[in-house]
Amino acid sequence: MTAVTERQQLAYIANQAADMRVNVELETEGMTLNIGPQHPATHGTLRIIVKLDGEQVVAADPVPGYMHRGYEKLAEVRTYPQVTTLVNRIDWLGSFANEVPFILAAERLMEVEAPPRAQWIRTILFELSRIGNIALFLGDMAVQLGAVTPVFYAFRDREYVLNQIEAITGGRFHPNFDRIGGLKDDIPKGWVAETKGVLTKMRAFCDELDELLVGNEIFTARTRGVGVIPPEVGLSYGLSGANLRASGIDWDHRRDSPCGLVYDKLDWKVWTHPDGDSFARYWVRLQETREAILMLEQLLDGIPSGPIMAKVPRIIKVPAGEAYVATENPLGEMGYYVVSKGDLVPFRVKIRSASFNNISIVPWVLRGVYVPDVITILASLYFILGDIDR
């Protein structure tokens, strides 16, 4: 007790008095709510520590890392073709899209280019995984808002897309299909016609959700003006993808840096929304799904003939050098920074995944909102846990 000086005692009393002055107005105690790591709304193991005043959020702190699998390190002990097996599992809903930027980076280092047919099929699979991924978002967002039905439709209709991916690659979830210099296989017979049927179903799915949710007054009341991200804030937090486009920033890798994929040969547009709220994020993703269907129709009609593999040595040694390739994945910008020392294995791989940057805005955007809105805002930011933690 002797250690406590008079000065400390005075400071203690002053603190108490200050607290009393604050609390006399409304005597409520803050509550710390631990959302996750296991919570239905985080669909994975994201933990968010939320300090509440009543039902209002005072501070929110996301704690990622519960699913860290060390892919960047693991990639250093695997040969280039083996890495795609790992990166499939980053954004597990749009797995094929994860492989593409890595393969493109390796191709750039080796100065190989895939033949046109391979590029087209890559783009087709890329857009199919986008539809499969975002379809689930479109249903999941509704679940977070309390409407259970759309997610059943989403799971039902996404299955058609996965079937098509499986028909080409042999894997529903983890295709592991992209190769340096091309693709593993060609598309099977009759696949194009089947996929067109699936696209019709997916278009009906989008229309159904449009009627069921977007036109619904409760949905609008819950999402409009909620979780507004101004464009400059979104940019400064490094958001990408639909989250940024929903804030009115017209930026899309597919149009602005279409390396290795054939987007520049298609007729399509980038959707943006000026509002930056949860509704805008939902709307932009819905439009993007429709746009992807339109793109796929053009892609399916125009597959060029030719080989699907370029001339690549059997044992792949990538020349020394560094390359960063980013593509517009379903969740946003995904890039691989590959450093090679001329070996069988990459010297270093840095994965820039979209969700990690997208949830960095959580403390900013959640401040002052109510608990129900916490969930809808998180849902509208749309992250995949594997994409956050790698």
Add this chain to the structure above:
Amino acid sequence: MTTQLAVELAYWQQSILRSVGVIAAVLLPAGTIVYLFLFKMMSFMQSRLGPNEAGPYGSMQLLAEVGKFLQKEDLIPDGADRRVFTWAPIVVVASTFVTYVVVPFGPDAWFAQIPTGIYFALAVSSLSVIGVLMAGWSSANKYSLMGGLRAAGQLIAYELPLVLAALGVVIQAGTMDMQGIVAAQRTGEIFGFGGIGNPFILTQFVGFMIFLIAMQAELTQPPFDMPVAESELVAGYMTEYSGFRFLLFFIGEYATAGAFSAIAATLFLGGWALPGLDLDNNLMNVLGPVVLLVKILLIMFLVMWFRVTYPRFREDQLQIFAWKYLIPLSLVNITATAVLKVVF
């Protein structure tokens, strides 16, 4: 037969017999039918497979679900208030069944004829809030507590429009007796046309809509399901419950929907009576429950239809909706009913 029994048995013995009878003979089979119907309907709407595919015509789904719940371990959290925790689901379910006591199923088929039957039904039906609060408080879980408090706030807000909507019917029927309300609808006439009686859904349509909305909120069904809001509060006040206790809450959810639908069917759809049947025949004691069950199913269909269609309100939007729109509207409805009652 009944009168003989009444002579031989004391009142409390009669009451117990009637209660056991109601649960065994009417409510359990009716509940099963209702449950099967609703589950098949919902799974059809939501393209779920289970209830339409498991077993012949999906008939095995109920067994599968009950079996699943019975297998689960009965967990009570360490920090929980054990006695309150264990009693909470029982309070919820019991309060639901008590509501059925005043609902008439036929000219003589009722369990207790209370002169203020509708008053009793509405009072008892809100008892389940106590069970919900008990569950929320005793679980020693923050999500449960928030769910319980949300439930309390919501049920207080929506009790008012519910009672006010029922009041319109009481004014028009001129009685609070449930049997009397059925009689008023049977014998009533609309502007001199008495062919179908006067089901109050026609003349009290605004009241019916308010009753339906407030009922949805009382049942904590979407779009008013904040107390259980599974995406926010995990499962609200039910978070810590498992196994049979959870099953009790689950039964309570559907049984309460049935109880409220029974009240709504009696108040607005004419209860057990059906135009075109000889209503004073003794046969109506058997046919009446069937007629009422069909009407209950109709209203429960609406409840479940709303449930699978709408997203959830936010807490503040819910309160605004109740206090700014529903309650003033129901007051206007009462005033209009009273004025028209005096005029005609």
